[in-house]
Amino acid sequence: xxxxxxxxxxxxxxxxxxxxxxxxxxxxxxxxxxxxxxxxxxxxxxxxxxxxxxxxxxxxxxxxxxxxxxxxxxxxxxxxxxxxxxxxxxxxxxxxxxxxxx
Numbered sequence: 001x002x003x004x005x006x007x008x009x010x011x012x013x014x015x016x017x018x019x020x021x022x023x024x025x026x027x028x029x030x031x032x033x034x035x036x037x038x039x040x041x042x043x044x045x046x047x048x049x050x051x052x053x054x055x056x057x058x059x060x061x062x063x064x065x066x067x068x069x070x071x072x073x074x075x076x077x078x079x080x081x082x083x084x085x086x087x088x089x090x091x092x093x094x095x096x097x098x099x100x101x102x
Contacts, residue, residue, distance in 0.1 A: 023036070
């Protein structure tokens, strides 16, 4: 057995006013777009595209940083070792480059 509840009269009008106010606020957020659904979908798609762009930029930055770190290690004649850490440790892949003993 199910129980069905209904609202009527003033409560319905109050609820509809609240729904209409919410819709008006949403439209205002989207520059009073005539088709709110389309406007929201557009912003969601644009946001997803921007997230992908940021991810690609971050990958490229990581590649450049790793490449630059490798060149610095070679230029300074650093050797790869994971045995100890000190102040001028640079990270390359999963290993550390430390200054070679002189």
